[in-house]
Amino acid sequence: xxxxxxxxxxxxxxxxxxxxxxxxxxxxxxxxxxxxxxxxxxxxxxxxxxxxxxxxxxxxxxxxxxxxxxxxxxxxxxxxxxxxxxxxxxxxxxxxxxxxxxxxxxxxxxxxxxxxxxxxxxxxxxxxxxxxxxxxxxxxxxxxxxxxxxxxxxxxxxxxxxxxxxxxxxxxxxxxxxxxxxxxxxxxxxxxxxxxxxxxxxxxxxxxxxxxxxxxxxxxxxxxxxxxxxxxxxxxxxxxxxxxxxxxxxxxxxxxxxxxxxxxxxxxxxxxxxxxxxxxxxxxxxxxxxxxxxxxxxxxxxxxxxxxxxxxxxxxxxxxxxxxxxxxxxxxx
Amino acid sequence: xxxxxxxxxxxxxxxxxxxxxxxxxxxxxxxxxxxxxxxxxxxxxxxxxxxxxxxxxxxxxxxxxxxxxxxxxxxxxxxxxxxxxxxxxxxxxxxxxxxxxxxxxxxxxxxxxxxxxxxxxxxxxxxxxxxxxxxxxxxxxxxxxxxxxxxxxxxxxxxxxxxxxxxxxxxxxxxxxxxxxxxxxxxxxxxxxxxxxxxxxxxxxxxxxxxxxxxxxxxxxxxxxxxxxxxxxxxxxxxxxxxxxxxxxxxxxxxxxxxxxxxxxxxxxxxxxxxxxxxxxxxxxxxxxxx
Numbered sequence: 001x002x003x004x005x006x007x008x009x010x011x012x013x014x015x016x017x018x019x020x021x022x023x024x025x026x027x028x029x030x031x032x033x034x035x036x037x038x039x040x041x042x043x044x045x046x047x048x049x050x051x052x053x054x055x056x057x058x059x060x061x062x063x064x065x066x067x068x069x070x071x072x073x074x075x076x077x078x079x080x081x082x083x084x085x086x087x088x089x090x091x092x093x094x095x096x097x098x099x100x101x102x103x104x105x106x107x108x109x110x111x112x113x114x115x116x117x118x119x120x121x122x123x124x125x126x127x128x129x130x131x132x133x134x135x136x137x138x139x140x141x142x143x144x145x146x147x148x149x150x151x152x153x154x155x156x157x158x159x160x161x162x163x164x165x166x167x168x169x170x171x172x173x174x175x176x177x178x179x180x181x182x183x184x185x186x187x188x189x190x191x192x193x194x195x196x197x198x199x200x201x202x203x204x205x206x207x208x209x210x211x212x213x214x215x216x217x218x219x220x221x222x223x224x225x226x227x228x229x230x231x232x233x234x235x236x237x238x239x240x241x242x243x244x245x246x247x248x249x250x251x252x253x254x255x256x257x258x259x260x261x262x263x264x265x266x267x268x269x270x271x272x273x274x275x276x277x278x279x280x281x282x283x284x285x286x287x288x289x290x291x292x293x294x295x296x297x298x299x300x301x302x303x304x305x306x307x308x309x310x311x312x313x314x315x316x317x318x319x320x321x322x323x324x325x326x327x328x329x330x331x332x333x
Numbered sequence: 334x335x336x337x338x339x340x341x342x343x344x345x346x347x348x349x350x351x352x353x354x355x356x357x358x359x360x361x362x363x364x365x366x367x368x369x370x371x372x373x374x375x376x377x378x379x380x381x382x383x384x385x386x387x388x389x390x391x392x393x394x395x396x397x398x399x400x401x402x403x404x405x406x407x408x409x410x411x412x413x414x415x416x417x418x419x420x421x422x423x424x425x426x427x428x429x430x431x432x433x434x435x436x437x438x439x440x441x442x443x444x445x446x447x448x449x450x451x452x453x454x455x456x457x458x459x460x461x462x463x464x465x466x467x468x469x470x471x472x473x474x475x476x477x478x479x480x481x482x483x484x485x486x487x488x489x490x491x492x493x494x495x496x497x498x499x500x501x502x503x504x505x506x507x508x509x510x511x512x513x514x515x516x517x518x519x520x521x522x523x524x525x526x527x528x529x530x531x532x533x534x535x536x537x538x539x540x541x542x543x544x545x546x547x548x549x550x551x552x553x554x555x556x557x558x559x560x561x562x563x564x565x566x567x568x569x570x571x572x573x574x575x576x577x578x579x580x581x582x583x584x585x586x587x588x589x590x591x592x593x594x595x596x597x598x599x600x601x602x603x604x605x606x607x608x609x610x611x612x613x614x615x616x617x618x619x620x621x622x623x624x
Binding site for chain 2: 028030033034036037061062063064065070073075076077078079196220223224
């Protein structure tokens with residue numbers, strides 16, 4: 001018995017010591033919750049590309065969870081070589097901590113966002129409440145499902161999209177925008193905890209008349225719940241959602257993986273990477289690929305957070321920090 | 334003569350009430366225990382047996398199972414050492430601060446697992462107390478196996494000690510004293526006298542600790558980093574798959590957890606039965622010894 005225990009201990013100790021020796025060239029991509037499908041398809045493409053380029057095989061590791069939780073983890077020591085997020089405010093947080101370059105948005109093309117999406121409306125089959133545009137969402141008797149605007153990326157984009165729409169109407173100003181958003185929030189019977197929770201609330205628990213979500217999410221809903229179960233409505237004006245990527249400097253310097261990390265992110269803009277985005281219902285930046293998948297991506301008029309709000313570093317404190325516009329609206333309610 | 338029937342009427346409820354209570358009890362168990370368990374398996378096999386097996390053969394699922402078992406294997410021996418030592422000290426000796434020690438052992442029961450995870454981040458995280466030193470020496474604790482083991486150990490700390498303390502207190506220290514007076518060394522006394530006396534209680538504690546170690550979610554979620562195929566334990570894997578609309582995968586993994594729990598439960602029942610027999614033997618044997 002005791003010999004067995006001794007052997008077991010020896011084996012475990014040896015195993016633990018051997019672990020680092022087994023490690024090969026590897027890269028950890030820390031990402032937001034629903035990016036798994038995209039990177040599951042993208043990683044093999046890049047592995048092939050890197051093998052052809054350098055002859056090395058590389059191990060690609062993924063970590064997915066809520067985006068704010070993920071950047072917190074990176075700040076607390078999760079050794080991500082690269083972060084691929086769904087909101088600039090999360091990467092800004094890492095830039096503040098000195099983990100990514102302050103000008104990360106200019107280190108790669110297109111604001112460092114290899115693909116985009118936009119907020120769309122998902123309504124019940126055949127659109128019984130005839131929802132066509134943002135003003136239909138504030139009508140009395142229409143229930144709107146969205147995640148909490150204060151602490152989810154999805155909810156924040158919805159909030160800013162409605163705000164920007166109201167601002168751009170004839171005679172629109174900050175006051176009318178706030179009123180418009182307040183009326184929209186009044187039509188929300190609840191705030192879901194996250195994007196997926198909102199979807200489940202709308203599709204499975206069948207609460208609400210309209211779900212505001214990413215265009216890419218609509219496709220996932222179709223895969224899970226069937227295409228005929230709902231209709232996608234494109235509003236006349238919506239927000240362009242960007243998905244910034246960045247290299248985590250201290251980690252790549254320590255691991256010596258800067259070249260690999262740079263190549264990994266750059267390859268997102270390659271034709272193969274862009275095509276992969278389109279296949280996952282994310283709007284590619286490349287005009288040729290976008291054209292190829294035009295059927296899937298009807299033209300939408302969009303504005304960016306930078307254009308209307310002067311960037312996330314202004315939009316975030318103005319609207320979502322304690323005492324911001326959301327708190328003012330919500331306390332009035 | 335008239336007293337026994339009167340007493341019986343006073344204590345025995347009418348038959349309908351007894352049946353009602355029984356039905357309520359069984360119904361409660363059915364709805365809150367059996368039905369969810371059945372639902373897990375029904376959902377796991379919703380797409381057929383092949384989809385179930387494929388979900389479990391997935392690389393990430395397999396590594397999650399391996400990691401969960403590895404964590405349990407690493408945590409339990411340490412917990413046994415601590416639990417036996419603490420119970421020994423508390424049951425057999427009088428010392429200052431004993432009640433403080435007992436309270437401290439219970440602490441993990443009182444603290445929410447999320448807080449446990451965050452505390453370990455505060456201590457070992459990059460911005461934490463030892464973070465800079467650990468980084469300088471290239472030691473990975475958080476978002477790697479060590480942190481998962483540490484938080485699991487913290488969470489499961491009380492189980493073995495809590496189980497052994499009353500048992501050891503009931504047994505007293507006469508047998509150990511006899512062994513020492515007959516010339517046994519400390520180690521001999523522990524192996525020949527103490528360990529055989531506590532073995533079933535110990536096993537019971539280990540089984541409870543094991544169940545919790547494999548099922549822990551909150552604390553592990555904070556320190557795991559969610560790296561697929563590397564730091565994802567089985568409970569985390571279940572949540573991720575569910576959020577990805579992969580119900581079959583999620584419930585297949587959940588069914589593995591449920592199966593592990595069932596095995597644990599059966600083992601627990603057997604051990605409990607043995608333990609009860611031991612205690613009964615002890616209590617019947619003791620008076621005759623004294624005579």
